[in-house]
Amino acid sequence: MSGLPTALITGGTSGIGLALAHRLAGTHDLFLTGRGERTGLPKDAGFIKADLSMPGEAADRIEAALRQADVGALSKLVLNAGTGTYAAVGAEDAAMIRRTLDVNLAASVLLAHRLAPFLEAGGGRLVLIGSVAYKGSGNMPAYAASKAGLAGLARSLRAEWSGRIGVQIIHPGPTRTPMHEKAGYVPGRLERLFFPADAMADEIARLMETDRPRATVMIGARLRRLLSGKAS
Structure with missing residues (x-):
């Protein structure tokens, strides 16, 4: 380890x-989780293969990997992983609903509590990546419900951990990511209005340096980027 915050x-x-990992590279020692192989990650980032659709097993694997790497403290825990299906409420079967809730919500609850000692030791902050869909989104009922659950989790942990661990939730607006194709969503012309992933990562990284307990990245962020001369 380099001695940088983790x-x-x-x-x-x-x-x-x-994209956010590349923003934090150089200022943090990084550990990234995913289901696939390690490709395109920042140099020296640690990779933990974990499937969050099995929350208990994933939490065990992630905690064990941190301890094996002799990590005793975390500065930031960014619970960003998400999945969903673009389908009407009657088109999702029990397995599809369960997977969305497990990845987006159940795994986040388990990891927040399992890794709380690491955050407390590091004077760190939990950052939950929600979605503007948490207020309700047609044809993504389970996804919207899971993101609304994250908003409730943030409020609960903020009260439970007050004075010990910071808690922040950031709700990204529409962003161009591989999740749309996986979810079966074809935005068509609307995609031109979506944030590129790197632009959204810029906004999230900026917000993570503030004390705002909750934030939404939408029109105001786009205007700020345009005024600063950045493409979005």
């Missing part, structure tokens, strides 16, 4: 998670 990002092998 950050762990779930779902760190693609999309927003991978």
